[in-house]
Amino acid sequence: MTFEWIHIAYAALTLFIVINYGMIMTALVRKIGARVGGRYGIPIWQNYIDLAKNIALRSKITHGVMYYLGPVFRLTGGVGLLLFVPTIYGSVMFQNFSYAGDLILALYFVFFGTLGMALGAGESGHPHSAIGVSRGLAQVTAAELPLALGVYAISLQYQTLNITEIVAAQQGSIFNWTLFTNPLTTIAAMFAFVGTMMRSPFDVVLAPQEIPIGPPTEYHSAYLALMQTNRVLFPVAKVVIYMNLFFGGATNWAEFAIKVFAIYMVSVLIGVVYPRFRVEQSIRFFLKWGLPVGILAILTV
Amino acid sequence: MRDLIEKLTPRYTLGNATYQRADLTFVDVTRDELRALLLELRDKEGFTHLVLLTAVDWIEEGKFQLTYMINNREADQTLGLRLYIDRNDAEGDTIHDIWPTAATYQRELREMFGIAFPGSPRVDEEFILEGWTDMPPYRRDFDTLAYSQQTYVEREGRETHDPRATMKHKMYPEG
Amino acid sequence: MKDLDKNFKKDTETEFPLREEMRPRKVTTPDGQVIDIDPLADYFCQEAPKVHRKSYSAIVEGFYNWARANSLWILGFGTGCGAIEMRPLMTPRFDAYRYGIQWRPTPRQANLLVISGYLSVKTLKRAIRAYEQMPQPKFVVGLGSCTINGGMYWDSYNTIKKLDEYLPVDLYIAGCMPRPEALLAGFMELKKIIRKGEAEGANKYAENFDWYKANQKSVIKDWDMPDYSW
Numbered sequence: 001m002t003f004e005w006i007h008i009a010y011a012a013l014t015l016f017i018v019i020n021y022g023m024i025m026t027a028l029v030r031k032i033g034a035r036v037g038g039r040y041g042i043p044i045w046q047n048y049i050d051l052a053k054n055i056a057l058r059s060k061i062t063h064g065v066m067y068y069l070g071p072v073f074r075l076t077g078g079v080g081l082l083l084f085v086p087t088i089y090g091s092v093m094f095q096n097f098s099y100a101g102d103l104i105l106a107l108y109f110v111f112f113g114t115l116g117m118a119l120g121a122g123e124s125g126h127p128h129s130a131i132g133v134s135r136g137l138a139q140v141t142a143a144e145l146p147l148a149l150g151v152y153a154i155s156l157q158y159q160t161l162n163i164t165e166i167v168a169a170q171q172g173s174i175f176n177w178t179l180f181t182n183p184l185t186t187i188a189a190m191f192a193f194v195g196t197m198m199r200s201p202f203d204v205v206l207a208p209q210e211i212p213i214g215p216p217t218e219y220h221s222a223y224l225a226l227m228q229t230n231r232v233l234f235p236v237a238k239v240v241i242y243m244n245l246f247f248g249g250a251t252n253w254a255e256f257a258i259k260v261f262a263i264y265m266v267s268v269l270i271g272v273v274y275p276r277f278r279v280e281q282s283i284r285f286f287l288k289w290g291l292p293v294g295i296l297a298i299l300t301v
Numbered sequence: 302m303r304d305l306i307e308k309l310t311p312r313y314t315l316g317n318a319t320y321q322r323a324d325l326t327f328v329d330v331t332r333d334e335l336r337a338l339l340l341e342l343r344d345k346e347g348f349t350h351l352v353l354l355t356a357v358d359w360i361e362e363g364k365f366q367l368t369y370m371i372n373n374r375e376a377d378q379t380l381g382l383r384l385y386i387d388r389n390d391a392e393g394d395t396i397h398d399i400w401p402t403a404a405t406y407q408r409e410l411r412e413m414f415g416i417a418f419p420g421s422p423r424v425d426e427e428f429i430l431e432g433w434t435d436m437p438p439y440r441r442d443f444d445t446l447a448y449s450q451q452t453y454v455e456r457e458g459r460e461t462h463d464p465r466a467t468m469k470h471k472m473y474p475e476g
Numbered sequence: 477m478k479d480l481d482k483n484f485k486k487d488t489e490t491e492f493p494l495r496e497e498m499r500p501r502k503v504t505t506p507d508g509q510v511i512d513i514d515p516l517a518d519y520f521c522q523e524a525p526k527v528h529r530k531s532y533s534a535i536v537e538g539f540y541n542w543a544r545a546n547s548l549w550i551l552g553f554g555t556g557c558g559a560i561e562m563r564p565l566m567t568p569r570f571d572a573y574r575y576g577i578q579w580r581p582t583p584r585q586a587n588l589l590v591i592s593g594y595l596s597v598k599t600l601k602r603a604i605r606a607y608e609q610m611p612q613p614k615f616v617v618g619l620g621s622c623t624i625n626g627g628m629y630w631d632s633y634n635t636i637k638k639l640d641e642y643l644p645v646d647l648y649i650a651g652c653m654p655r656p657e658a659l660l661a662g663f664m665e666l667k668k669i670i671r672k673g674e675a676e677g678a679n680k681y682a683e684n685f686d687w688y689k690a691n692q693k694s695v696i697k698d699w700d701m702p703d704y705s706w
Binding site for chain 3: 431444451458
Binding site: 049052056061219 | 528568576
């Protein structure tokens with residue numbers, strides 16, 4: 001695939017659509033949660049208002065260069081993840097910058113934001129940030145293990161590291177999806193998915209009742225606005241990867257919207273049913289259940 | 302309860318006893334016997350629980366009354382030991398080694414009444430008040446209203462009614 | 477009042493000594509160097525707050541004010557018994573979320589400080605620190621009669637009686653305690669004030685900074701923090 005300047009505009013368009021989709025979707029999920037609880041819930045455009053409010057705040061203080069870069073890295077992680085993965089299969093416009101080895105790059109970008117955030121929040125000097133960072137890194141590392149194993153299994157199965165080719169192999173029928181051709185791998189990767197979505201039971205990193213509120217304790221105004229943008233972008237980008245790898249990808253925006261929402265709801269549903277794990281509990285959980293399933297997946301390919 | 306008091310009387314100088322309720326009794330004790338009495342009551346008579354340790358300011362007599370309330374859960378009996386100490390040179394004996402909770406009460410008494418308890422852990426540290434420089438505020442010669450008026454700004458227009466006069470006027474308007 | 481003791485005079489002489497960890501001292505570093513440390517000067521930023529201007533364009537400022545009014549983030553900091561009246565606002569019966577009101581656990585992300593009831597001197601110190609750490613523009617709501625004129629703590633030796641001497645208050649909600657309905661009505665009123673662009677408490681605080689600090693220091697005797705907690 002050759003590079004053309006128009007790709008940049010296309011990528012920006014993808015980003016724009018995905019951010020707006022994420023804004024609405026996260027608000028919708030909160031709204032559904034509120035309705036289940038018998039409340040009216042937030043307005044569907046509340047995320048936009050919060051974003052505008054945070055940008056409009058007048059005073060900002062800084063704790064140093066890395067403190068600036070923390071949210072930037074985080075957002076870079078989200079944007080990078082999205083841009084190097086084909087969002088819509090078969091579309092020239094929303095193919096983004098996908099290339100032969102993008103699976104490896106995606107694996108890297110999943111972790112990139114967390115690391116950047118760890119450095120930035122560490123510089124803010126707040127003890128709660130430090131606790132949140134150490135918990136977050138420990139938990140994400142444990143949760144990533146099954147994903148890495150699952151990705152190896154997939155690349156073995158399809159003999160490629162190119163996400164586009166993986167999606168292509170899953171087209172045709174619903175039974176061509178990795179979900180059905182290789183269920184063990186899917187299960188292993190879904191362990192990692194619920195583990196990194198920052199929802200209960202794996203959200204002790206941000207627990208407002210315990211360590212208010214973890215790494216972002218010191219972040220405010222425009223820094224927080226950046227992180228909010230990432231909070232809506234990053235889950236969608238991550239879901240896109242899972243959709244491409246295991247659920248047959250999407251061939252148009254409607255399919256994209258439905259599939260992303262459905263996969264996102266997996267973590268939401270698990271979150272509302274199970275209470276929060278402590279860090280050592282969740283690490284033990286991943287090592288005990290996620291890791292063996294991942295190894296089994298590799299062995300059975 | 303009368304049995305217990307009668308049993309203890311030959312060996313301890315117990316003052317007058319008040320039989321408040323069937324399960325609540327107060328008795329006066331002396332300072333040099335307090336410790337032995339508490340230990341015996343705890344170990345032999347089953348008063349295992351220190352309910353509270355507090356003070357009463359008898360400013361007219363120039364005395365503080367320390368009240369040690371201990372409870373026997375099995376017999377459902379509460380016994381209050383009243384101990385009078387001098388108000389000007391207020392000093393009590395620490396009992397934190399008998400009941401560790403007493404250390405907290407003693408800290409409070411130190412701060413609020415200015416009663417010293419030498420040897421009690423952390424007794425001279427601040428407990429509730431921060432940066433307090435005036436006299437201990439629970440002493441009766443400390444006038445909280447006057448202190449409050451001299452310290453905190455008031456808002457204009459606040460009315461205060463004497464509850465007794467107001468209610469009398471409301472309920473019996475013709476007098 | 478009749479029990480007022482004319483003879484009682486508050487002790488104004490005694491100074492509270494600076495806490496040990498705040499005193500200037502000499503410290504030997506691991507490589508043998510001896511350095512002077514003055515914690516109050518070295519550990520904290522001494523900068524005073526400055527007045528932030530509004531946007532130049534009235535339309536932009538109007539939009540910002542609309543966003544601020546519809547995204548009120550309350551600092552989850554309960555100071556008195558009134559904190560118990562805040563909790564029902566999250567429940568299905570009152571559901572403050574539908575008005576864009578949320579609770580944030582850290583002052584850095586909150587815009588609205590609700591002083592929910594009586595403020596003892598000890599809590600006042602924390603409330604001031606929390607207020608100063610919030611980003612501009614920030615709003616203060618005083619809840620209940622205790623914050624207005626002392627309420628039932630009018631003769632307490634340890635409770636302040638007039639909140640706006642110490643923090644710039646945008647709105648008071650009267651009652652002892654005000655019911656959650658009254659709180660919601662108060663928040664709606666606050667929204668109107670913000671929409672009109674009159675909720676400039678933080679700028680007022682910066683302009684009259686010396687006056688506020690003098691008031692605060694007159695009641696908080698062990699002032700062991702910087703003048704403005706950034």
